[in-house]
Amino acid sequence: MGAVSAFKKYLCFVEMGMKRGFERKWDILGRVIFYGVILVIFSKLWTSVDLLAVGNSKVHTQGLIWYLAISEWIVLSVPLIYIEIESEIRRGDLLYFEGKPISYPTMKISEGIGELLPYLGILGCAGVIFAWALSGSLPEPPFNLLKIVPIGILAGIVSLIVQVAIGLSAHWIQSATPVYWLWQKVGYVLGGVMLPLPLYPDALEKIARASPFPVLLSGAAEGVLYGDSDFLINTMGMLFFWCAASIFLVIGVFQKCQDRMSRDGG
C-alpha cells in the first residue's frame, strides 16, 4: 500500500469526522456558551483580585483574559474520542475492525482530527470575540493570534493521540474514564490552564515544564501573553516531540491490546 493511497484512505475519515463535527451544532453551541461564561467569571475575578497589588508584575488582567481564552480554546475544542473507543472495546467491536485493511488507531485519530477542526474554527472565532470584548483590546502584536492556529491544531492532535491510548486502556480495566480524569485533572494543574506557569512556585513550575501539559494546553497562550518572537518555532518543536512520543505510546498500547485480543478474543 502506497503512502498516497494510505493518505487518501485516512483522509476520508477526516472528512467523515468533519461532517460529524458540523452536525453537532448543539454541542458546539453549549461549548461556546460555557466558554463565554468562564471567560466572564475569570475576567471579573482577576479584575477584583488585582494581580499587580499582590506584587506580581509578570502579568496584567487584559493579558490574562487572552491567556485563558487561548488555553480554554484548545481544551474545549478537543473531542472526547476515548469514550467511543472505550465503548467499542466493551462491546467487543474492536476485534472485528482487525479484519479490515485499516489501522484502528489511525482511523480513530483521523476521525478525531476531522471533528476537531470545526470545533477549533468555531470556538476560535467565539474566543476572539469574547476576549476582545472583555479585555477591550487585542494582544500585542495582534499577528501573534494567527501564529497560534497551527499550535492549536497540533496540540489538539497530540491530545487526540493520547486519548486513543487512554481509550485502549479499557481493554484491561473496562472503564477508561478514571484514566482520562487523571490525565485531565493533572493537565489542569500542570498545564497552566487557569494561571500562567511563571505565577506558580518554582518547584511546581519545573515539574510542570517537564510534562507535556504546558505545551499542549498553554504553550500558545504563553506565547501571546509574553510576546516571545520565537514561541511559534519553540512550541511547535516541543509539540512535534510530544506527538512522536504519544504515537509510540499508542503503538505500544495497541500492540499489547492486539496480542491479547487475538489470544483471548475481544
Next chain:
Amino acid sequence: MDAVRVENVCKKFRIRDGQSGFFGQVRNFISPKFRDVNAVQNLSFNIKQGERVAFLGPNGAGKSTTLKMLVGILYPTEGRIEILGKVPWKQRKSLAYKIGNVFGNRSQLWYHLSVKDSFDLFARIYDLEPKTHRHRLKDLVQAFEIQPLLPKGVRQLSLGERMKCELVASLLHRPEILFLDEPTIGLDVTAKLTLRKLIFERSEKEGMTLVLTSHDAGDIGSICDRLLIIHDGTLRLDLPRPDLKSPFTDSSVQEIYRSMSHQCGVV
C-alpha cells in the same frame, strides 16, 4: 486448488474462574483464578475454491472461534491455517483485500452515516478505483434491490435491510472467499429466504468460496454443498451435499444434529 487449509488447529482460551458471593468477589479481586478452556481441538480440513461449506454445531461448539481464526482476528494456540496461501493472523491486512466477512450479530457499517456513504467509505478502505466502485455498487444495488435504502441512515434500517447492506459492503471489493457467521440470525422467514438466495446466486456468479456458520438448517440446505459438524471443538462429520438432502428437508437443526451426533457417536 485449496482456498482454505486447516491442519491440527487448537485454540485455548484463558478464562477467569470467578467465585460467587461477597467473599468470592473479594477473593476474585485479590487473587483471581484462571483456567484454560479448549475451544477448538485438532481441527483439520481443506476447502476448495468455489466450494460452499457450512459449520454446524451447538452453541459453544467452536464454530465462530474457527471462523475468527480463518479471517485472522484470532490466532490458534497450535496448528496451521492457510487462506489463499496466506497465514491469516500474520498477513491479516493483505488477506483482508481478498476475503469478506459478515458477522450476523455485529455491524460493520457506520451507524451515523447513510448507507451510500458507508459503501463509499468501504471503497476507500479497500482502495477501489472510483469507476470500479461505481460499477460494482450499481451491480450489487440492482441484485440486492437496495436502491431505496441508499440515502437512509444505517441506524434507520430494519434488521433485514441492514443484513442486505452488510452483505453488499462485504462484496464490494470482490472477495475470493466470503465468511459468514450466522448471517440470517434474527431474520423473519421471508428475509431469510431472500438473503439465502442472494448469497447463493452471488457465489455461483462469481465463483466465490463460501464459509458459513449457522444454526439454521435452511441456510445450510439452500446455500451449501458441504457440511462440517463441530462438537466440543472437534470435527465430528464432514458430509457432502447428497448426504445433506434427506435430513435437511424440513427437520429442525436440533433433530438433525441429534441424528448426526448419534451417527458419529457424540452422544
